[in-house]
Amino acid sequence: MTRSRWSDLDRPPLNAAALRRAVVVPGGLWTGLDVVEATGSTNSDLTARAGQGAAEGAVLVAEEQTAGRGRLDRRWSAPARSGLFFSVLLRPGEPRTVPADEPAAPPLDQGPVPVNRWGWLPLLAGVATATALSRAAGVDTALKWPNDLLLTVEGEERKAGGILAERVGTAVVVGVGINVSLRAGELPVPTAASLALAGAKGTDRDPLLRAVLRSIADWYGLWRAADGDPAASRLQQTYGAGCATLGRQVRAELPGGKELSGTAVAVDGDGRLVIAGPDGEQAVGAGDVVHLRPDAGEG
Template structure:
């Protein structure tokens, strides 16, 4: 039997037109929204669009990914229409539109470009935005594992229900040094960030790729309709991104740093950081610093980790 978009009525397709009407609004962050039936990776596809000069606020959603990518070259696979698999395009190095929350005397003032050294907060911002949206829209307490895993509780056990991957891309167009040009200076002009989010929504236990995975339905979600869940997440990302940009990317001024710390399940835990180059670092995760790095207190000193795989050993 040939599979169609209506072949699994328990997993109906997303309504692209309704989603577009809900989130692509005048003055909003989101400037375009596309839903495709299947693709290898929404991040790869949107990165290609960004390189050709696609505007900030483009959203690409796939009902199914055949080569979804996670951190450290891991693969993300799930049955069609069983989750939310999407990517968004942001251009924090370019001036933004007039801020809707600006005071009357400066309502025409656009956001200023965010310095590149603060862009590392974007995947953490996406994590905060997604977790807060899911808590409200699905009634699921969602925690964050540094740097960008989404955790839920199933049968008293923390499990991964989603993940986030952010990639910087050099783009083409006027912002990259002229029509058809390519560039991307140290100030971030001519560069974009593509953030991919994968979230298991309706996966059953026998469909999980690994025993440590989870889904919203297994975590007891009050609602698993993907349309309102996606709208809630996109609106939350827009809100947090707006606050972060209005603060010049300052994680403390925008309250991003404090909110991330409050929802981070890694802090206070005994962890092992598996670092690039094969080095391991064990200790207590004590803070997320101003650059978004995880601070681990070892026997002799504290060290800030900016990249690597974090293993939760036990609760502190």
């Protein structure tokens, strides 16, 4: 028997029309929102649209991803309607006109953001997602560098989501995946988590998605207004305050098979993780970071 989209009443489908009315508003960042039943990867689909000239602010949401992609080319999937799987199209490399706060004031024209600051976009999305979920779902959230979302389940930090940013010319496609209603038996690995398992006050995906999109738009507006400066936009400070990696003993598994161990002491102006080790401080811009327990076990 073919499963209906209403087969699991604990996981109702998203209301695309209501979402569009809520987030696609005059003068706002979001210019369109589509919800598809299933796709391989929203990032791949929106990247293709970006290459065809899609406008900044396009949002693509999938009820199910069959070939979702994470950092370091990792693959993952989840049951249909068990999470939020979406991508957004941003064009930081193009000028932008922002409506004035006062009706009589002229709109503000913003120039392109320098390319060397685009690396902050996945961290921006992490800050926006974590702060939105803290408010909307009532759960304590933290970030593992660079952009894994951590929740506490049974007294331990577990990954409940992640972010992947991909550049397409003057555009950046940012994909977000969040485990919302996954049950313990549905987790891809025992160290994963979901909002439900973390005791969220609600798992209705419609208000959660609205909250995250509004938060991304707010932070993107602040960042663009500051020409992408992470300090002037307070993005760097806010990220540091919510980053569970800082102050921890870590092991960074770097490209080429190298490793660097030490204490994570800061996130620098380029979004890199600064690790203090036996040879002094070194900044890591790419790689996989493992949190180490005090007994040198992995966390």
